[in-house]
Amino acid sequence: MDRTRTPWERCVEFHGHECPGLAVGYRVAQIALKELGVERAQDEELVAIVENDACGVDAIQVLTGCTLGKGNLLYRDYGKQVYTIGNRKNREAIRIVVKSVGWRQELEKLGLDREGRIRFILELQEDDFCTVQKIPLEFPERARIYKSWTCAECGESVMEARLRVKDGQFVCIPCAGEYNRGW
Amino acid sequence: MDRTRTPWERCVEFHGHECPGLAVGYRVAQIALKELGVERAQDEELVAIVENDACGVDAIQVLTGCTLGKGNLLYRDYGKQVYTIGNRKNREAIRIVVKSVGWRQELEKLGLDREGRIRFILELQEDDFCTVQKIPLEFPERARIYKSWTCAECGESVMEARLRVKDGQFVCIPCAGEYNRGW
Structure with a gap:
């Protein structure tokens, strides 16, 4: 792993540009790794189920190591900012729901530029940004x-x-x- | 873009480990960029349609910039080593089919270890590895x-x-x- 770039820089490099949507996925991924107490998956140790295919999914791929090509990223086309991430080793899983009230309206009111909106999301208090819930997860079969x-x-x-x-x-x-x- | 790592190193970092499947996708992506005469997509400039979700798809994401989160990577579940990559700007598109005869049998016979198999794929002559065909492509709608x-x-x-x-x-x-x- 290249330690000379920050996790955010690695997300931006992969996605190709900075945007608020990427920042949302960045927060979700960092919170997931912290809550599960795990590192990025080298192989299929972690599983992510994402309920949208918006920009944030690229940050999920970069930071959790749950990628399309490894088969441990599952896309459910529900149009929801909901992410379920599980650890195959101890069968723990969490469901992260990005809040749609509060911070989004505040952000709208501030009228920031793209750079400012990204910074706002990256610096949000976790409780204001999302809810995190431990859930039982039926892990999908390995590739x-x-x-x-x-x-x-x-x-x-x-x-x-x-x-x-x-x-x-x-x-x-x-x-x-x-x-x-x-x- | 971080220029201190080779394209192959960037693919391995994203995928989490080295494997022959990743090398297949690496070759496909490099050939696609060369044939189309383009650089990695920062936004949705390029479109990739991949007909499998095996390891190589991660190299396609890293090198072409066609990613799940940008909506310019389309997955068709056909179980084929076929990749269509197009350039929205000039509407050019190519279809790359990884050959299933010749090099695969040769590789099998050689009985190399993982490292050797990867090197073999990375060093194959392009004509032995795949066919490349210009095709008309109906570009999908942008996200x-x-x-x-x-x-x-x-x-x-x-x-x-x-x-x-x-x-x-x-x-x-x-x-x-x-x-x-x-x-």
Whole structure:
């Protein structure tokens, strides 16, 4: 791990720019690691379930090590500022809900520029920013590795669990095409 | 951007560990940037459509700047080593298919350790590693911002486009519950 950059700088580098949404995810991730008493996941030690795909999710990936490519980041398309983070080792999990009242209205009133809004979020008192609740979590299965097969139509390789069948042969989902009557 | 670390080191730091899958994504991302003649996306300048969620996707995020939190990384669950990367500015797009024959069998035969397998992938000739094809791409809409509402049941905030209705009131998807007869 490169110690010459701050955690915030690492989030900004990954996301590509600074923004208030990134600051929200930064706060959530830092609070999650502190509450669970853990470090960033090198492998699949932690699991994060994020209920939106807004900017803050990039800070979650950078700081918790729950990433799309490791399979320990699960996206639920609920449009909510809710984050559940769990530790596989001791099965502890917390649910963090970013508050939608109080600080947001105050921030609106202040009329700050982007830089000021980011600083405001980064410096908010934790109690004003979110609620944190310990919850029981059913941990998802770890990432699995499947055998690969060749699609009989396009000739490209496909993982077994995503094969379909066409004219009695293995094909990929795009080559299988859609068949439904709109039900 | 921190110039003290190599692109590979930045991928490893983000992913949390070195592995052959990460090396595959690293090669794909480097080839994509070269072929399109672009730099990493600071905002949504580039779009990546990845047809798997294996380790390599983390290298795609780090090197192309197409990330889950920016909404310019689209995941299609096809289980294929296929990556489409496009440049919004000039509408150019390429489709990279990682070859499943040749180098994979050679690698298997060599019986290298993890470190050796990674090096093998990083040093492969591009033509042996993948095919690259220019394609027309229908670019997805940019990320939108919606108004938020409060769920009448749990009291949590929800983006408008994900609201459901229950007893005549706005609710979130988890509070709305499921109603279907298994069709």
